[in-house]
Amino acid sequence: MIGLWSVPLLFALPLSLGILSLLVVPKWRPRLIFLGLPLLAAASLDVLAGLATVGPTVYRLGDWAAPLGINLVVDGLAVGMILMTTLVTSLCALYAWVYLRDHPSSTTFFWPLLWFLWAGMNGIWLAEDIFNLYVGLEVMGLAAVGMVALRATPQALAAAMRYLLAALLGSLAYLLGVALLYGAYGTLSMAGLQEAATNNATTQVALALIILGLLLKTALFPLHAWLPPAHGGALTPVSALLSALVIKASFYILMRLWLVLGPEVTPEFTAQFLGVLGAGAVFYGGWMAWRQHHLKQLVAYSTVAQIGYLFLFFPLVTNTGPEAARLAWDGTLMMLIAHALAKAALFLSAGNLILAVGSPQISHLVGISRFRPMSLFSFGLAGVSLMGLPPSGGFTGKWLLLHSAILSGQWWWLIVLFLGGLLSAAYIFKVFRMSFREGPQIDRSVTPPLTLDVTALILASVAILIGLTAHLPLHWLRMGSVFGVG
Amino acid sequence: MIVRVVMAGLLSLGVTVALGWAVLDRPAPVENLPDRVASAMPESGVEHPVTAVLLNFRSYDTLLEIAVLLLAVVVALALREAQPDRPEQMGLDNPLLRAVMAWLLPLILVVAGFLLWAGSYQPGGAFQAGSVLAAAGVLLRLAGGNLGWLDNAALLRAGLALGLLTFIGIGMVVMLPGVPFLTYPDAHAGTLILVIELTLTLSIGLTLLSLFRLNPPYADDPADARTQGAPKP
Numbered sequence: 012m013i014g015l016w017s018v019p020l021l022f023a024l025p026l027s028l029g030i031l032s033l034l035v036v037p038k039w040r041p042r043l044i045f046l047g048l049p050l051l052a053a054a055s056l057d058v059l060a061g062l063a064t065v066g067p068t069v070y071r072l073g074d075w076a077a078p079l080g081i082n083l084v085v086d087g088l089a090v091g092m093i094l095m096t097t098l099v100t101s102l103c104a105l106y107a108w109v110y111l112r113d114h115p116s117s118t119t120f121f122w123p124l125l126w127f128l129w130a131g132m133n134g135i136w137l138a139e140d141i142f143n144l145y146v147g148l149e150v151m152g153l154a155a156v157g158m159v160a161l162r163a164t165p166q167a168l169a170a171a172m173r174y175l176l177a178a179l180l181g182s183l184a185y186l187l188g189v190a191l192l193y194g195a196y197g198t199l200s201m202a203g204l205q206e207a208a209t210n211n212a213t214t215q216v217a218l219a220l221i222i223l224g225l226l227l228k229t230a231l232f233p234l235h236a237w238l239p240p241a242h243g244g245a246l247t248p249v250s251a252l253l254s255a256l257v258i259k260a261s262f263y264i265l266m267r268l269w270l271v272l273g274p275e276v277t278p279e280f281t282a283q284f285l286g287v288l289g290a291g292a293v294f295y296g297g298w299m300a301w302r303q304h305h306l307k308q309l310v311a312y313s314t315v316a317q318i319g320y321l322f323l324f325f326p327l328v329t330n331t332g333p334e335a336a337r338l339a340w341d342g343t344l345m346m347l348i349a350h351a352l353a354k355a356a357l358f359l360s361a362g363n364l365i366l367a368v369g370s371p372q373i374s375h376l377v378g379i380s381r382f383r384p385m386s387l388f389s390f391g392l393a394g395v396s397l398m399g400l401p402p403s404g405g406f407t408g409k410w411l412l413l414h415s416a417i418l419s420g421q422w423w424w425l426i427v428l429f430l431g432g433l434l435s436a437a438y439i440f441k442v443f444r445m446s447f448r449e450g451p452q453i454d455r456s457v458t459p460p461l462t463l464d465v466t467a468l469i470l471a472s473v474a475i476l477i478g479l480t481a482h483l484p485l486h487w488l489r490m491g492s493v494f495g496v497g
Numbered sequence: 498m499i500v501r502v503v504m505a506g507l508l509s510l511g512v513t514v515a516l517g518w519a520v521l522d523r524p525a526p527v528e529n530l531p532d533r534v535a536s537a538m539p540e541s542g543v544e545h546p547v548t549a550v551l552l553n554f555r556s557y558d559t560l561l562e563i564a565v566l567l568l569a570v571v572v573a574l575a576l577r578e579a580q581p582d583r584p585e586q587m588g589l590d591n592p593l594l595r596a597v598m599a600w601l602l603p604l605i606l607v608v609a610g611f612l613l614w615a616g617s618y619q620p621g622g623a624f625q626a627g628s629v630l631a632a633a634g635v636l637l638r639l640a641g642g643n644l645g646w647l648d649n650a651a652l653l654r655a656g657l658a659l660g661l662l663t664f665i666g667i668g669m670v671v672m673l674p675g676v677p678f679l680t681y682p683d684a685h686a687g688t689l690i691l692v693i694e695l696t697l698t699l700s701i702g703l704t705l706l707s708l709f710r711l712n713p714p715y716a717d718d719p720a721d722a723r724t725q726g727a728p729k730p
Contacts, residue, residue, distance in 0.1 A: 019678035023665050026564055030658040033571065034651070072557045074680040079533045081557045120575035127568050134561060146561040153565060157572035163579030191519050197526030207527045216519035 013061035014085055017054040018070045021093060021133040024050055029126030040122045041108045047126070048101045055090075055097040059487070062090045067491025069139070077140065077200035084139040084201075086491025088344070091484065092136040092263060095348050098473065099255050099355045100129055102466045106359055107248035109462040117161045117246060124161070128154035128252065135260045141189045142199045144264055145182065148228070152178040155257050158249040159241045170240035177227055177237040181261070184224030191217035201271050210276045218272055221265075222285075228261035231322060232292035235315045239299075243311035247362030250307060254314045255355035259347055262321055266343070270493060274329045282329035289322025290427040297434025301441060305371045306361045309438055313357070313397060317350045320431065323412055323424055331419035337494040338418065341485045342411030348484070349396050349404025349474055356393035356470035360386050363463050364446075367456040373442060378450020380443075385464045387446055392471035394439035396478070399432045404477040542686025544618040551622065552690045556679050560668065563661045563697060566704045570657055573711040594640040605633040613698050617687065623660075623694040627701025634706035647710065657707065660700030664693050 028047045032040045061068065067086035076082070104125060111118045131151030138144045156178060160171035193199055195214065196207040208214055230238040242254050273282070296316025303309040320343075327339035363386040368375045380387050396403035409428050416424040477484065489495050534546050534554065541549035551559050609629040616622030638644055647653050667689055668679040681689050 015675065015677065016672065019668070019672075023669060023678070026661065027665055030567070030662050033654045033658060071677055072679050073553065074677050075537070075554050078528055078530060079537055080554050116579070119578065120571060123571050124568075124575075127564065127571070130564065131561075143558055143561075146558050146565070149565045150561055150568065153568045153572065157568065157575060160572065160576060163576070168576075187516070191516075191523070194520070195523040195526065197528035197530050203528060209524065211522065211524060213519045213523040216515045219515070 013065050013068050014058050014070065017057040017061075018083060018085060018137065019072075020054040021051070021058070021137065022130045024054070025126040025130035025133065029123045029130065032122040032126060037119060040118065041111070043122065043126075044101075044104045044108060048104065051129075052097055052101065055093050058085060058090050059094060061085065062087060062487065062490060067495075070137070078198040078203050081143050082139045082200060082202075083137040084491075085137065087488045087495070088263075088267070088492060089136045091344065091348070091488045092259070093133060095351050096129070096132050096136065096256055099351055099470065100125075100132075100252065102470055103248045103251050103255075103355060103359070106251070106362075106463055106466040107246075109460045110246070110248055110362070114246065116163070120157070121161055121246075121249075124154045124157045125252075128158065128257070132256060132260055135263065139201050140199045141192065141201060141204070141268070145186050145189060148182055148185070148261065148264075151257060151260055152182065152228070155253055158253070159245045161246060161249065162244070166240070167244055170237075170244045173237045174241040177234075181224040181226075181228035184220045184227070186224075188217040188219075188221035188224065191220070201267065205271045208272055208276065214272065214276045218268075218276055221268060222281075225261045225265045226288075229258050229265070229318060230315060231288055231318055232295050232315060233288075235292065235296070235318075238315055239308055239311040242314060243305065243308040247307075247358060247365075250311070250362075251355040251358035254311065254358060255351040258314070258318065259351060262318070262347070266324065269325060270328075273325070279330075282325040285322050286326035286424065289319040289325075290424075292316060292319030292322070293427055293431040294319075294434065297431060297438065300438040301434065303438075304373055306365060306373050306376070306442065307358070307371060309373065309442070310354070310357050310361050313435065313438060314354060316431065316434065317346075317354065317397065320346050320350075320409070320412070320428075323416075323427065326421060326424070327412065327415045327419060331415070331421075333494075335415045335419035337489075338411050338415035340489070340492065340494050342408050342413075342415055344488050345404055345408030345411060345477075345481060345485065347408075349408050349477060352470050352474035352477065353393040353396035353403075353405060356389055356467050356474060357397065359463070359467035359470065360389035360393065363459040363467060364390065366459045366463070369457060373445055376442065376446045377448050379446045379456065381450075382454045382456050383458075385468065386459065387443075389464065389467040389471045390442065391439075392468075392475055394435075394443075396471075396474040398435040398439060399428075402478045403475045404481065405474070407478040407481045540683055540686070542681060542683070542688075542690055543616075545616065545620065547620065548616045548622050548690070552693060553681065553686065556664075556668075560661070560664050560679075563664060563700070566701065567657060567661055570704050570707050570711070573708055577711045590641040595642075598636060598640045598642065601636065602633060605629060605636075609633070609698070609702075613694060616694060617691065623697035623701060626694075626698040628705060630698065630702030631705030631709070634702065635709050638706075638710065644710070647707070653703065653707065656703045657700055660693075660697040663696040667693060 024047065028043050032043050070083040070085055072081045072083060107121060111121060128151055131147055131154055134147035135144060135151060138147055156171050156175045159174055160168055191213055192204060196204060198204060198207060227234045242250050293316050296312050296319060300309050300312035300316060303312060324339055324343040328336045364376060364379060365371050367383045367386060368379060396405035399405040399409040413425060413428055534550060538546060538549060541553045543549050609626045612621040612629060613623060613626035671681055672678060
């Protein structure tokens with residue numbers, strides 16, 4: 012069986028390391044990453060090798076077949092997300108290893124929460140069972156809330172509380188939908204639902220609840236209010252992980268479920284409506300990002316905006332013909348991965364800039380380009396991908412979406428792609444304008460440790476590189492999906 | 498304010514109507530899962546279908562749920578540590594209460610043990626037994642009993658982690674013959690499930706008790722409650 016050991020290791024190993032980091036002496040807690048990162052990287056690559064040689068497979072936990080047992084799905088989409096998670100989390104963990112030396116009170120519980128978060132995410136990427144997805148969401152969501160609360164300032168606690176309530180409401184709506192589907196069809200497996208589900212009131216109400224719950228968890232405009240304080244106020248490596256990966260998990264579930272059930276059972280306007288909300292997110296998030304005075308708040312609102320692009324998937328993939336749908340799939344996944352890499356890089360480099368000037372205010376960045384060019388360079392590279400300039404991953408993703416929009420005759424989405432890019436440029440250049448302004452002639456800024464700059468730079472570079480070599484990852488991502496043969 | 502209440506009311510009403518409609522109008526399931534469970538029961542190692550589903554057929558879900566419980570305590574520990582330390586004063590030091598507790602405690606422990614054992618052939622199991630254990634701990638604490646050993650961080654954490662660690666460990670060890678994660682060999686399924694349930698009971702009990710204990714003891718002192726517990730804007 013392909014991935015017999017590597018597939019369960021992807022969630023069992025982070026869980027075990029999370030427990031272990033609770034039990035070992037404090038000095039050893041961060042050092043567990045040197046055991047965990049290579050092993051998880053190896054497991055991820057082994058799963059990829061299995062996919063490339065044998066193709067998509069199903070992993071039967073406990074050797075029970077669905078619907079009695081729980082299946083895990085090891086297809087291109089799942090493997091792609093796992094590799095993205097491994098890369099981004101590893102670099103954020105290395106960053107945190109150095110960064111948290113200045114935050115000794117937060118280190119005790121950062122590491123267990125990080126490992127649990129990782130296990131939850133890998134559990135979600137692999138899940139094929141809609142109840143199992145709910146449990147995965149709870150593991151990931153609770154770990155994420157705990158990480159936001161780590162700072163323990165009144166603001167951080169308020170943000171975490173708000174995040175917790177939003178996440179719980181989203182989970183409960185999702186769970187209600189799952190219960191309805193189970194009651195109607197007697198199966199929790201997505202493959203089983205695809206066969207059994209028909210268009211009736213129960214499926215419609217269930218899907219509406221599931222979609223609403225997941226929209227809240229993905230923070231799609233206008234349900235985004237919990238995101239900026241939680242993502243902008245957390246410790247820097249936490250912000251990066253939450254913005255880059257955690258919100259993608261609920262979107263990922265939405266994407267999978269839509270392809271299973273969406274077009275058949277939802278009224279025709281639903282896909283367009285989701286697209287319109289996405290467009291609203293792009294405009295509102297971009298505008299709000301431009302208006303921020305705190306650097307990390309700007310980056311957090313940029314996430315609100317970038318989420319919007321992902322939701323163009325729904326109008327572009329629904330009833331648009333095979334070629335346009337395939338382009339929409341490719342484009343959305345490219346945007347998703349490029350955003351994960353670029354946003355992690357943007358948060359980490361923003362954290363470096365804040366460390367350097369000792370203030371979160373954008374106006375205090377005056378003259379920083381002269382003294383800390385490397386931190387600013389990572390910020391700029393990540394910005395290139397977010398703006399969608401060639402040759403970045405963000406550009407490739409937008410280009411594919413644009414083609415899909417033209418092919419399906421939905422020209423109005425071109426406006427969103429174009430104006431959204433301009434808005435991103437506006438808020439990225441707002442930071443640059445400040446940092447290139449002539450300021451003090453003496454270097455009074457702190458030098459961030461090299462590890463912090465290097466991890467941000469690697470993430471930003473990969474966000475650019477993936478645009479140049481998009482062909483291969485996109486080919487793998489299509490394996491096992493309905494677009495696989497193309 | 499009124500507008501918000503009306504909006505919330507309308508929203509709740511809408512959701513209720515939609516849910517009612519969805520439940521009343523639901524189609525008859527094509528898939529008969531209870532039948533499948535019944536036919537797989539002989540291989541499950543236990544006699545009660547709920548336990549079979551929770552600890553064999555869908556044991557992966559249970560494993561992740563235990564992780565959620567552990568996570569909740571980790572977050573509570575993190576938040577508690579961030580609070581300024583205060584002396585623990587909860588509990589009434591009342592001789593009558595203590596006497597009653599001395600009678601009740603053994604009984605509660607027996608009930609917990611029975612529930613755990615009963616899980617294999619009738620309703621019961623680790624979650625129920627663990628909650629009963631935790632209830633014993635909560636009662637002890639309210640009666641001012643000595644739970645000082647729970648302040649030993651290493652011991653407490655080991656106890657909290659025991660269940661999940663055993664679960665993952667067994668899930669991995671059974672893979673050695675080359676079968677997927679959590680595939681218990683038919684001959685030993687019953688024993689393995691019992692071991693998992695036993696450790697889970699202890700960890701679940703400790704988890705629930707810790708969640709209760711980690712609540713900062715503000716409200717003990719009425720004067721304190723007025724200054725500290727006032728709602729913040």
